[in-house]
Amino acid sequence: MRTQLNGVDMARGRKPDLENVVPMKAEGGVPFEERCARLAADLKPFDLSEYEARVWDRIAPQLAMQERLKPHFVDTVAEYCRALMRMRSLRMTLHDEGETYTVKGRNGEQHKSRPEVAQLNETWRQWRNLTAALGLTPADERGLAAGNGDLFDNPFENLGG
Template identity: 35%
Template structure:
C-alpha cells in the first residue's frame, strides 16, 4: 500500500540507530594528542569502552601515540645515533629521542592492552566472563544437552 511519506519528526529511531555521544578531548592535551583522540574515541565509544572514568587514561594513551609519532619523525630527520670521540676512539651513541620513543611505545602498549586496541587484547576484552567449570557436565547430566 502506498501512503503518505513519514515526516522526519515522526520517525522514532530504533535503539541500534542511536549513536552514543563522543566526549571532547581534555583541554590539557596537545594538538597531536587531540588528533589521535578524534580518530580513536568514536571507535571506543561504539564498543562501549570509553566511559567517563576512563577518559583520562585514554587521553594519556593518545598522548603516548602522539609522542611516538613525533619522536619517530625526529629520528627520521636527525638519525637515531651520533658519533663521539672518546679515549678509546670513535663511538656511536643513541640519541636521547631514541629512549624517549621507547618509553612512549611502552606506555602506548600498556594502555592499548587496557582498552583492547590490539587483536589479542580485543579478544580478551570481548570475553564476557570466565564461565562455570562444571556447567557443561551439569547440562549433560540433566539431559539438557
C-alpha cells in the same frame, strides 16, 4: 562473480538489500553513532594538544560505540593519545637526526645511541599497554569480549554430580 572452493559454490543465501538497513536509534530518535560522537565530545579532556585532540576525535567515538568510553576511562584514553603523539614526535626526530651519533675522545671514535631511542622504546611499551587495556588490537579485543568468564568463576559448576 561467485566464489568456488573445490568446485563448490560458496555463496549461500540471498544477498542482503542494503536499502532496507535502518540505523539503530534510541533515546529520542538520535542515531547511535551520533550519540557516541556526542559522548566522546562531552568527555574530551580540555588539556589535550591540537594533535592529541585529533587522535581523540578519531578513537574516542569508536570506543564509545564499543561501550569502552566511560567517564572513568577518560584518563586512559587521553594517555593513549599523548603516548601516540609522543611516539610520532620521537620518530620524526630520529628520522631527521638519525638513531646514533659519534663521539671522539681519548678512547677513539665511539658510536652511541641517541637518548630518543630509549625514550621511543619506553613510550612504545606504554602505548602498547594502553592499546591492550582499551582493546585496540584484534587480539586484545577478543580478550575483552563478553563471555570469557570471570577470574573467580568456578569452571566445574556446570558439570553433573
